[in-house]
Amino acid sequence: MRFCQFDLNGKPGSRVGIQLASGRILDISALLSVPVDSMVTFMRDVDEGTIDLIQLRARVSTLSDAEALELGALQLDEVHLRAPVTEPPKFFAIAINGRANWARSIKPENPKPQYFIKLRTCITGPNDPVEIPDIGSVGPEVELALIIGRPGKHIKATDAHRHIFGYTVHNDLTAHDLRARSEWIKLRRKDGSEERLTYPGRWKNFDTFSPMGPFLVTSDEVPEPHGLKLTAHLNGELVQSGDSSDAVYRIPELIEYLSAAHTLEVGDIISIGTVPAVEPWTMAGIDLRRYGGVIESSIDGIGDLRNPIRAV
Numbered sequence: 001m002r003f004c005q006f007d008l009n010g011k012p013g014s015r016v017g018i019q020l021a022s023g024r025i026l027d028i029s030a031l032l033s034v035p036v037d038s039m040v041t042f043m044r045d046v047d048e049g050t051i052d053l054i055q056l057r058a059r060v061s062t063l064s065d066a067e068a069l070e071l072g073a074l075q076l077d078e079v080h081l082r083a084p085v086t087e088p089p090k091f092f093a094i095a096i097n098g099r100a101n102w103a104r105s106i107k108p109e110n111p112k113p114q115y116f117i118k119l120r121t122c123i124t125g126p127n128d129p130v131e132i133p134d135i136g137s138v139g140p141e142v143e144l145a146l147i148i149g150r151p152g153k154h155i156k157a158t159d160a161h162r163h164i165f166g167y168t169v170h171n172d173l174t175a176h177d178l179r180a181r182s183e184w185i186k187l188r189r190k191d192g193s194e195e196r197l198t199y200p201g202r203w204k205n206f207d208t209f210s211p212m213g214p215f216l217v218t219s220d221e222v223p224e225p226h227g228l229k230l231t232a233h234l235n236g237e238l239v240q241s242g243d244s245s246d247a248v249y250r251i252p253e254l255i256e257y258l259s260a261a262h263t264l265e266v267g268d269i270i271s272i273g274t275v276p277a278v279e280p281w282t283m284a285g286i287d288l289r290r291y292g293g294v295i296e297s298s299i300d301g302i303g304d305l306r307n308p309i310r311a312v
Contacts (some may be wrong), residue, residue, distance in 0.1 A: 003019075004018075005038070015029070026068055080125075081213060096114050112257065118269075122204075125211065127307065130208045140173060151266055228299050232298070234295055
């Protein structure tokens with residue numbers, strides 16, 4: 001099933017919808033005895049048993065087009081899609097998780113996954129503009145993101161799949177020049193040695209730097225999340241391409257590692273890392289503000305995320 005959050009065009013107020021076979025969007029509150037005002041609320045109700053996904057799927061599968069219209073199903077262009085999850089309790093982004101970057105990295109003995117936290121104010125929806133300040137090169141990073149649907153701590157890798165509600169497309173925008181030129185500091189030790197430190201609080205976290213969507217695809221429709229092609233196109237030109245099978249740390253390992261330190265909650269987002277640039281492009285050279293236009297991030301079986309670029 002494919003779920004979304006949406007507003008009626010011109011009428012603010014989040015609703016949770018399901019995409020029907022016709023492509024129309026139906027507010028799931030029309031099918032349930034309880035109102036649903038956010039994706040996190042919906043997933044929590046599913047986890048707690050208030051909403052039965054199996055029954056919901058069966059109900060949707062028997063809807064005729066006429067019944068769907070009577071229930072208020074809308075054409076896609078009649079709604080304003082938002083990101084599938086706009087208020088995540090936590091937002092984890094996995095860094096240096098592609099094999100090429102991992103292979104050329106200097107690592108400690110017994111290395112572990114590297115990750116950072118993104119702010120929810122980064123999140124924006126499909127077709128909404130990504131706003132790029134005048135801070136040098138800012139480039140795209142198409143990524144597969146999973147959404148936690150069952151809370152837990154110390155989750156074993158073998159049980160990780162039980163905690164995943166579904167998947168979506170995420171574009172983890174990165175301010176490359178900001179990171180290289182100003183967002184770092186060197187510490188000089190008494191012995192004369194130096195250590196360069198940089199933290200992604202700013203260069204990964206400007207508003208709109210995490211467009212996401214358009215749909216949250218339930219995990220039963222993605223039996224092998226590490227076999228999906230990821231691409232990014234800038235104004236129709238391919239600039240990134242790769243496969244989720246290239247991840248060094250796979251989803252079960254990531255859930256086990258993260259949950260050893262952090263209680264995972266319903267609605268938490270885990271974005272598992274990006275794929276390489278396509279020659280002659282480089283990651284820092286895909287300068288969205290300079291080129292303008294539209295950036296499109298796609299994952300086979302998950303969806304196409306399209307965002308206009310706005311210089312601010």
